[in-house]
Amino acid sequence: MNPLLDKLHPYPFEKLRALFAGATPPAVAPIRLSIGEPQHDTPRLVKDALTANLDGLSTYPTTLGVEALRESIAGWLQRRFSLKAVNPASQVLPVNGTREALFAFAQCVVDGSKPGALVASPNPFYQIYEGAALLAGAEPAFLNQTSENGFGLDLDELSDAQWARVQLIYVCSPGNPTGRVLSLEDWRTLFELADRHGFVIAADECYSEIYFDEAAPPLGALQAAEQLGRKDFERLVVFHSLSKRSNVPGLRSGFVAGDAAILKKFLLYRTYHGCAMSQSVQLASIAAWNDEAHVLDNRRLYREKFDRLVPLLSPVLGISRPDAGFYLWARTPDDDAAFARALYAATHVTVLPGQYLAREAHGLNPGAGFVRIALVAGVEECVEAANRIVDFCQSFR
Incomplete structure (x- = not known):
């Protein structure tokens, strides 16, 4: 077997199942806000296009x-991002959702024969970045995102010698779990680093349409x-998906776009x-x-949830509205894992401990002391969950 498989960490939801083992929640309807799985209705136009093209x-x-x-x-790229031109023949490639493509991209880009290869990523992060780096024969290099730096990428945490070893950096904007959006100046700095050291930027933008x-x-x-x-979008490839934008996580449909030379190799x-991608899925994706x-x-529903939940939860968890995305990154009054377990046992509401989304780097785990709350359920269900959380926090304190 590939010995690199032994380096993979358990997935956050495996850790969550172990954390909840033995806990008996009350006999009320469960509300799961731990996983970023959109639960709004799939648009009829996508269903119709899929069934009409089963041939x-x-x-x-x-x-x-x-x-x-x-x-x-x-x-769509030209309309959404006001781009002058995107060449569909050389700068666009359909993929089976961003997860599959984000993992495969590292296997294509990273030269594992070079000793000391690094793949940089934010911390907290989407665990696929880490697994992709490890199985490509590289070492993950984490850039802590903390409240002290506004949840931005702390690029100074890597030395010039380390940046010289970076072959790929994953960037998530809007961020998971913080919802932070990179500014033009953030991108300027990152592009300058990529030019200086020759690495590729993989920009995960799967939350870009929730704002x-x-x-x-x-x-x-x-x-x-x-x-x-x-x-020509040199050294840059972006990753988009219909899962969050169009509420079709089961369709497994997305795309990568950017540097034509890189995409030629990725193809x-x-x-x-x-x-x-199945041709039936491709034709349904066109409709979306x-x-x-x-x-x-879809955005109207998320906006309503944030409008109603932020005032409820802010006094007890110190949360604020993120730049974008559908997560709340909430500070806990105690250890985040203990908080999540106690909340589940008392209310049947599931949230994800922040420490499960991060690694200890540069002397701290930047996810510790936070929980991620995914506002993916219906509006009233989210409000019910928030009321349970408020009652729990008042007694927990």
């Missing part, structure tokens, strides 16, 4: 995807690159990897990328 199941799909899908994605102000959508990486005059890798009405309605 596509009778053919082998191509890894490059159908031209119409790549054109719809390129068009609060319709007049101020989150800045995207490709958008920042174009505004800063970077040619070669994926051809051997055997991860082509071409429609914004359902996305506006």
